[in-house]
Amino acid sequence: MDSTRSGQVLALRTFSGLADNPHTSTTNGSAHSLNTGASESRPQEPSRTYQALLVFAGFMMLGHIIGINSIYGLFQEFYTSPETNIKDAQGQEALVSLVGTIGSGLTWSGCIFVNPIIPRANVKLITLIGAFIMSAGIILASFCDQLWQLFLTQGLLYGIGSSMYYFPLMSVIPTYFDRNRGAAMGIVVSGAGVGGLILSPVFHALLTRLGIRWSLRVLGLWNFAVSIPIASVLKKHGATGATGQSRVSMPIVKRGTFVLQACHLLLCPSVGMLSAIPSDEFGQSVGAFLQAAGNMVPNYYLTTYSVSVLSYSSSTGSLLLALNTAANTVARIGMGVLADRVGRQNTMVLSVIFSAVSVLALWYDSDPARFLAFIVFYGMLAGGYSALFPTTISEIYGIQNYASMNSAIYFVRGIGVLCGAPIAGIILGSHQSGDSNSNPSRSSQMLSIEALKTRYNDVAVFDGVLLLAAGLCVAYVRWLDARDKGGWLWRA
Known part of the structure; x- marks a missing residue:
């Protein structure tokens, strides 16, 4: 959730936390030198009006992207249903989820190509072009009647x-704040949850009244219309020096904490290459990959589970999705407060492990009451990793390596998003849910509710194992970071 959801949020809080904690460890050079370098490249403090405009623009932009990513479950429930306008998508959970994961995955993994050109390009123009391509993908999806066309539009173009x-x-936003970065973080990050909270019931209402084609057109036109004033807030060339260099430092890549955070398994597939990487570099990368893969599965299948297994209406399913997003929004603030008290890495470890527990204990073989509890608790717990992992990047690797490490790990998280939900769809298999006794002519394509629930139980086990493994990787990184800094601290 946001994934997932996303998030997907860059760490404005990171810089505030570093400023507040003079003992924060860095990888290359002292904290003093880092802060000096950042201040040299930071623009003069702008007016409060301009700061407010930047924060509001970030809030709205996150509401667009994370909100649309988080409601893909509504698209999936429709595309795979008998009412679908994409006939070869009916019952094809894995293929339809792959459309959404391509869009979400490219949102994050695209940073490895976008971030290096930001310091040298017209950021206002990049933003406008991106919003146009994103909106075009949504609008063109409304004209699709085959699944491969969705891959190109709602998947590739959108992403x-x-x-x-x-x-x-x-x-750009972090470079315009000094004392109030923490407050800016709270406002900007809240846009991620508010977007999904609003879009879920609104899009369902559009879908009910206008149908899928006009709903997509309205969504795409609205997205581009709002993006124009958002992009206009930016100056042509944003000062991005405070976020550090854009290239990945090879000494950092060779550290085990990076591999565990970013998943060097994808970059170094052979045993010989892996054996050359120090063990402490292996955990951070794997953790990011596994958490991203597992995090999006409930978001994509929450609505289909509530409709197909629990026999709720699609409108109720959209409300449950909104409830999940609302819990996630509130929890992001709570996780930030808790992290300041008990440590960011500690909080992140607990959030990932307990999100796995919620999947295995509450989603597996759930009845309506337990599923409602799962929606709330998973929404609260799943946001911890996305909200806190950018902060831990700076704490582990140093602020001067933040931009490069953030890009690399976002890239790996994007790849992880591409894997989780489609594999869950393969586990579910092609099916038409419902009561086969009431529709004998279609019984060969339909599953009973009990049979379908059994498949969803397998999905819950798959997702729980992914998240539990991610939690163990993050915990291992926590231990490795303490070792590298020369001693264990309970608050970290």
Whole structure:
């Protein structure tokens, strides 16, 4: 959730936390030198009016991207249903979820291409072009009647555009704040949850009244119309020096904490290459990959589970999705407060492990009451990693390596998003849910509710194992970071 959801949020809080904690460890050089370098490249403090405009623009932009990503479950429930306008998508959970994960995955993994050009390009123009491509993908999806067309529009075009729309603004905002970065973080991050909270019931209402084609057109036109004033807030060339260099430092890549955070398994597939990487570099990368893969699965299948297994109406399913998003929004603030008291890495470890517990204990073989509890608790717990992992990047690797490490790990998280939900769809298999006794002519394609619930139980086990493994990786990184800093501290 946001994934997932996303998030996907750059760490304005990171810089505030570093300023507040003079003992924060850095990888290259002292904290003093880092702060000096950042201040040299930071622009003069702008007016409060301009700061407010930047924060509001970030809030709205996150509401667009994370909100649309988080409600893809509504699209999936419709595309795979008998009412679908994409006939070869009916019952194809894995293929339809892959459309959404391509869009969401490219939102994050596209940073590895977008971030390096931001310091040298017109960020306002990049943002506008990205919003146009993103909106075009949504609108063109309304004309699709075959699944491969959705892959090109709602998957590929949307993902490329959303990445270009997202990263320029989020790389510029931190450079315009000094004392109030923490407050700016709270406001900007809240847009991620508010977007999904509003879009879920609104899009369902549009879908009910206008149908899928006009709903997509309205969504795409609205997205582009709002993106124009958002992009206009940006100056042509944003000062991004405070976020550090854009290239990945090879000494950092060779550290085990990076591999565990970013998933060097994808970059170094052979045993020989892996054996050359120090063990402490292996955990951070794997953790990011596994958490991103597992985090999006409930978001994509929450609505289909509530409709197909619990026999709720689609409108109730959209409300449950909104409830999940609302819990996630509130929890982001709570996780930030808790992290300041008990440590950011500690809080992140607990959030990932307990999100796995919530999946295995509450989603597996759930009845309506337990599923409602799962929606709330998973929404509260799943946001911890997305909200806190950018902060831990700076704490572990140093602020001067923040931009490069953030890009690399976002890239790996994007790849992780591409894997989780489609594999869950393969586990579910092609099916038409419902009561086969009431529709004998279609019984060969339909599953009983009990049979379908059994498949969802397998999905819950798959997702729980992914998240539990991610939690163990993050805990291992926590231990490795303490070792590298020369001693264990309970608050970290």
